[in-house]
Amino acid sequence: MASTVVFDLGGVVLNWQPAELLLANLPDRLSSIGQARELAADFFESFRPGGAWAEFDRGVLSIDEVAAHIALRTSLPLDAVAAVMHGIPAHLQLRTDTACLLLELKAAGHRLVFLSNMPAPYIAHVQTQLDALAVFERGIYSSDIRLIKPEDEIFAFALREFGCRAEDCFFLDDNAANVAAATRSGWHALQFLDAWQARRELLAQGLLAD
Numbered sequence: 001m002a003s004t005v006v007f008d009l010g011g012v013v014l015n016w017q018p019a020e021l022l023l024a025n026l027p028d029r030l031s032s033i034g035q036a037r038e039l040a041a042d043f044f045e046s047f048r049p050g051g052a053w054a055e056f057d058r059g060v061l062s063i064d065e066v067a068a069h070i071a072l073r074t075s076l077p078l079d080a081v082a083a084v085m086h087g088i089p090a091h092l093q094l095r096t097d098t099a100c101l102l103l104e105l106k107a108a109g110h111r112l113v114f115l116s117n118m119p120a121p122y123i124a125h126v127q128t129q130l131d132a133l134a135v136f137e138r139g140i141y142s143s144d145i146r147l148i149k150p151e152d153e154i155f156a157f158a159l160r161e162f163g164c165r166a167e168d169c170f171f172l173d174d175n176a177a178n179v180a181a182a183t184r185s186g187w188h189a190l191q192f193l194d195a196w197q198a199r200r201e202l203l204a205q206g207l208l209a210d
Contacts, residue, residue: 003207004164005105007136008149009116011174012192013102014092014129018044025087026080042074043084047117047175049148057117059143066119089125094133097195102135104199108208114139115158115171117148138162149173150181170207172198 010016019036022043030036045051052069055061061069067085071078106112112135118126120143130136140158147154159166166186173179174192182189190201202208 004111006171008173025084056119101195117142149178155185
């Protein structure tokens, strides 16, 4: 039976490796991936609701405002923070492994949509990546609706927007907190590690066949 499969974007459909992003854009300040991971947790505040980056995702802070928050919190110069933030579009490229999975799900007759925490300045770039793949029927960007994952309200909004029931939705997200929130809302949900792991779990759920 066809289902609605709801994908997160960053870290699932698109490349999103915060430590690698920082290492590439701050080569004079970071000498190892370990240092980059430590800074990433502070820079993005682990994407916790209430943090500056989360409010950027929500669409209530501008890119300049969030850059100022990050510079103050991390003691990085504002131009270094800006370099990272302006380097994000080049980093957000389609994952070829997930692209194959999406095409397989589409061929199996499933409806594909997305639900993404995404700041407004990056949406135009992201949409060009998705348009090239051309598999998503529709999608929701957090900054368009002023709601973010893992808030319960965004999952209720998504059901209304997508016109489906929670029990008919299969949700894939790399963030464990978002997966837990979707499960609380009655969705089928799994944490995405890579496309091959996700495909095995979707096979087990009967959404794909060998």
